[in-house]
Amino acid sequence: MKRPQVTVIGSHEESRFMVEAYEIGRHIARRNWILVCGGRGGIMEAASRGASDEGGIVVGILPGVDFNDANPYLTAAIASGIGFARNSMNVLSGDVVVAIGGRTGTMSELSYAFQYGRPMIICSFADGWSAGFADLALREDDRSLIHMAATPIEAMDTLDALLGGETARS
Amino acid sequence: MKRPQVTVIGSHEESRFMVEAYEIGRHIARRNWILVCGGRGGIMEAASRGASDEGGIVVGILPGVDFNDANPYLTAAIASGIGFARNSMNVLSGDVVVAIGGRTGTMSELSYAFQYGRPMIICSFADGWSAGFADLALREDDRSLIHMAATPIEAMDTLDALLGGETARS
Amino acid sequence: MKRPQVTVIGSHEESRFMVEAYEIGRHIARRNWILVCGGRGGIMEAASRGASDEGGIVVGILPGVDFNDANPYLTAAIASGIGFARNSMNVLSGDVVVAIGGRTGTMSELSYAFQYGRPMIICSFADGWSAGFADLALREDDRSLIHMAATPIEAMDTLDALLGGETARS
């Protein structure tokens, strides 16, 4: 039985929310879920390191063809070779998507999550475009896919609520 | 010498801005530019019909594998077979991108346009998410890619300003 | 009504079969069909030039993001940005696929044509891997997709037989 997979998205650059991303990554691994991300630096790397420090499994989907673009905390790297078109499969590969800040890349990923019907947890405590996306999306009728998290703990609680019934061990 | 290509994006559903999309499509064809779009209905079809009525060339990039998904005004259809990951190439294939309303699909396309450095004309007269995208993007330092158009005429004038020097015939 | 589209595949390098590719491109344009190709040099460019010299429409689907990679005879260029994964959509975008020589790229395209059920005309007069593909594929039960052409004229006649009933003008 496939374990739940959680996709974490956010900027590939350093941000003020690395600690939060790290803690969310740790939580994912402690629940025995798989962490999926875009495989690069910044928020992706922080979450990957968190999951890795707990012995979790991290799969990173790189835009390019070169494994050297991967952050050092991936268990496995997908070299997609399709550029940012891979953003679509980042979110398709998560049972739930967690957005921490981010800009254009994250925005396309949230758009895809909405379009493909993947539930999203949007960390309103982080800066970047995610919260702005939520403002737009929440005007729509179908709000059921969007969950706001005002703190990292709230993000983790929402993950537990969405996935915990299935496989959480504690 | 390749002619300029203009990508028009917006909802695949009927909207209140079909006439505006039609007029922008006509303008593109009258300038002898190529119209690129996602190949489906709604705004895409209205713009395609406009360009087609002027004898212009329209290329539609479909998400699926079936030519029957194409609107009837395409000169050529690309059956991408890669789902909404094709949104990336919709904007990559335009020298300029014009956004008329739209929701999640348009949002991912504007994100890609920003990420890949394609200039965008965002029609603020239309509803949908495009204007919300502009609000977010205009907070960034690099605003040079984003042009707001308060009317269809303003959108056409901006197209002329961006592309006209190259090939406009009048 | 969408016009028939013919995808021509083959090496992006110069080969001994440029004249044959040129003549097949001309034939496609004279029949008022759309020529689709990978947009680059070699066989693709020769076929594009043939169609262009007859005033036909040529759409090239480039692997990268840069219009400068296009050969000069395209009417419109798709900047796919997904690398050689675009080979899949080259053949999906043809009602019929014509293979003239070629190596690995052509081989993946013929594989996709078989997998997606697009009829293929394989020019056995050209060198390269296409004929070897045919040898393998013809061992299969479903041979209906594969048509061998021993001469350029035979390739054109087969195109007429497959598409002519629909739109050929003469």
Add this chain to the structure above:
Amino acid sequence: MKRPQVTVIGSHEESRFMVEAYEIGRHIARRNWILVCGGRGGIMEAASRGASDEGGIVVGILPGVDFNDANPYLTAAIASGIGFARNSMNVLSGDVVVAIGGRTGTMSELSYAFQYGRPMIICSFADGWSAGFADLALREDDRSLIHMAATPIEAMDTLDALLGGETARS
């Protein structure tokens, strides 16, 4: 440090070479390498089960958007959503590619492996198209990417020779 990744390709249908695929999957896991595959049944499933039985990590890259298409032995599933265009990333994501039989899908994957410069081990003991691909490819000057294996043991030995120096534990 990323562990070596081995992509196993072959038919998604039952074949006479399931035991061999299973043994190669086991070998990959015993060496502590990651198994990458297309995520579906047949040869992919047999190799996945082998790796899984040894406690190894298996990543499957599905063509579609639905995790239910995955075989039950995957550790993680990538829902690519791009159809068979995902064949490109199957081989890009392997440091080495092992081909066991297969038909058109495998053929496109071997073509990509050649095109992107990934070393291939082609199991000549299995039927299908792989051996035919090798016949074609070995005519080329650059034969360094292609390794023939006449038995499963020979395939494993070649994997050890290509990857063993890096991380094999015994």
